[in-house]
Amino acid sequence: MTTHLRGSAHRDYVTLPWGRVHYRHAGDQDAPVVLMLHQSPLSSATYEPALAPLAARGVRAVAVDTPGFGMSDAAPGPWSIPEYARAVWQIADAIGLDSVHLLGQHTGAIVAAEAALQQRRRVRGLVFQGIPLYSDEERAEKSASYAPGYTPADDGGHLRVIWDRVRWLYPTIGAESASRQVAEYLSVGPDYAVAYRAVFAHRLDTAALAGIPTLLLHGGDDVLNRMNKEVQAAFPDAPLTVIPGGTDFVAEEQPEEFASALAAHVRAHADGESGESGGASAAGARGRGTAPVPLSKSLYTATVEAEGGRAGRVHSLTGALDLPLSRPADRADGDPGSDPEELFAAGFAACFRSALDVAARRRRTALAATTVTASVTLGTTASTGGSGPDRYGLAVALHVSDPGVPADELTELVADADLICPYANAIRGNIPVSTQVTGKG
Template structure:
C-alpha cells in the first residue's frame, strides 16, 4: 500500500499560506488575507467579482519581500465574506471599504483594485482623497452608456442548481469562455468562488453597470495602470489612458486577468515600485508630508548671469557657458538649461531601464535613450517645458521593451518628479 506525500498548497488554492482573519462588521463578517509587517506601507487589494482575494495569494509573499503591509480582502458577499443584506451600490461598497480599513487600524493607504475592485477603489478614493497615497488599477472598466446597458441586460445570467450537477459545467464553461488560457487548477478555484456566491453571482456586476465613475475627481492622485497583456480589459487602454493621462501603463506580457498568480514576481515588482515611490507619512491636519528621503548624492552647480551666464559645478567637472537658444550661432560652445535637463533625464532613464531589465530578468542589448526638452509659451504669458523620450533597443523585442519602458517610468526619479507637471511622451523602438 502506497502513502501519498503531502504537498504544499497549490498556487491557486483558496487558503494558501498567508495570515488570514475575519472582521466583525454590521452587515456580517469580512474575510481577509495579510502579508508583511504592520510598519510597512499599507496596500489594500480589492479583487474582481465574483471571485475572491485568493487571486492574489501567489503574490503575497513577494509583496511582503518588498516591505509592503498588504491586506487582500474578500468583498462583502464574495469569497469567505458574508453577503450584504440587500443589493448594494458602488457608493455603499466604497463606504464599507473605508469601514474595513478603519477596523484594520490603517490610516493612509494605497489601493489596488481589479475590475469591480477598481471601481470600488476609485469611488472610495473620491470620497477620502486625504487618506489615499496612490492608486493601482488592474483593469478598470470605463464602459460607455451603451455597453453598460447591454451588460446589465445580458452579462451575468446566473445559474440554476441541478440535481445532476449540470450547473457546474455551466459555470466551468463560462469561466473557460472568459479566460481560455488559464490553468485547470485556476478554473477549478474560480468554480468554487462562483459557487460560494450562489446562483446570482452578478450582484456586484449590477452595481458596476449602474455606476458612472468620476475619473476627473481623481486627478492628482498618483495612479498606475497595471495588468496582464491578455487581460480582458486590455481593449480599454485607449479610453483608460485618456481618463488618466498622467498614469503610466504597465502591461505584463504572458499574463492575463490572473497575472498575480501567473507572473507573481513581476506583478509584485511593479506594484512595489509604484507604492514605494508614493509612500509618505501623514503631515499636519492629515495632509501628506514629503516622502522619506535618504540622500545618496548631491550635485552642486553655481550659475551666474542666468541664461546668458556660466555654469560651474563644485567638482570642476562642469564649466560651460550658457547661451540663449534664440541667440545661438554656429560655432557657439555654450549650452542651455533644456540641453542640460535633457542630458540628465536621458541618463537617469537609461539607468532606470537597466534596473527594470534586471527585475524582469531581461537582457536588452544596446540601448539608446534620446531626450528632447522643449521650452514653450503657454496662454497665460508664462513659459513651460515638455519632454519627449525616444528609446531604441534593436536587440530587444518590441513588446518586451514597451513593458520595460513603462516600468522604468515608475523607477526613474526624473519621470516621477515631472509626472503630472509637464507633458512627457515616449517613443519606443525595439526589434521584431
C-alpha cells in the same frame, strides 16, 4: 498556484454591522500598505501568490474578500458602488489601516476609485488592474444580458455551466485556477452578478481623481487590455505597465513580476502627497525652506495693480475690482476703504467655500446652507532666539457652518476641503490656521 480559497497566507476576520469580512495579509506592520480589491465574483485568493513577494519588497499587502464574495458574509441587500466603497473604509478602520494605496481589479477598480473619491486624504496612490470604463451603450447592454446566473441542478449540470463560463472568459488559464474559480462562483450563489450590476449602474467621475498617483498594471492578455486607449485618455498621467503573457490572473501566474511593479509604485509614493491639486500632503505641511512645487498647468491668472500702499488703491487689470484702501486705525464710519487683510480673508473664504463643494461632490454629500467666515489677523512674531526686531505676520481663523449637515460629516468635508483649497495649500506650514466647524447636532 492557488487551488482553493484558503491559501497559505495569514488570514483574519473583522466583524462589521452586516457580518464578518475575511482578509489575507503579509508584510511588516510599519510598511506602506496596499489594500487589494478583487474582481467579482471571485475573491482575494487571486492575490495569494503575490502577498509574500510584496512583503519581501517592503510592502504590507492586505487583500480583502468583498462582502458577499469569497469567505466574507453577504451584504444585507444589493449594494451600489458607493456603498461598496464605504464598506472599504469601514473594513480599513476595523483592520487598523489609515493611509493606504488602493489596488482594484475590474469591479474592484471601480470600487477603489469611488473609495478614493470618498476619503481622498487617506489614499496615497491608486493601482488599476484593468478598470472597466464602459460607454453608456455598453453599460446598458451588459446590464440587460451579462452574467445571467445559474440554477442548481440535481445532476450537477450547473457546475458545467460555471466551468464553461470560466473557460469562455479565460481560455488560456490552467485547470487549477479555473477549478478555484468554480468554487468562488459557488460561494456567491446562483446570482453572482450582484456587483456587476452595481458597476453597470455606476458612472465614475474619473476627472475628480486627477492628481492621485496612479498606476495602470495588468497582464497583456487581461480581458480589459482592450480598453487601454480609453483608460489612458481618462488617466493621462498614469504610467501603463503591461506584463507580457499575463491574463487577468497575472498576480498568481507571475507573482514576482507583478509584485515588483506594484511595490515600486507603492514605495515611490509611500510618503508622498495625498493627490490633491495644489500638492499638499495629507499629513500636513510644507514648511519654510522646502522648494515650492511649480504649477504643471495654468488655469487662470489674476492681475491687480496697487498704488499708494495701505492707504492707496487697488485696481484689477483682469476684472472689475477697483477699491480704495485705508488703514484700519484711520478708518472712520462710512469710510469705503478696504485693506489687504480683508481682501485676503475674502479670497480665502470664497476659495474654501468652493473647495467644500468639490469635497461634497466627491463624497456624494449634499450641502445645505454652508457659510465660510475667514478672519485674518495682522500681528508681529517674536524674532528667533529673542534677538533682533520682531517681524510682521498673519494668522487665519476659519468658521464653517451648515445647520443641515451633521457635525461629524461636516468636519470630514472641511478636512477634505483643506487639502483641495489652493489658499490653504499655499499657506500650510507658514501661517497658523484655526478652524471651527458648526453643524447639525
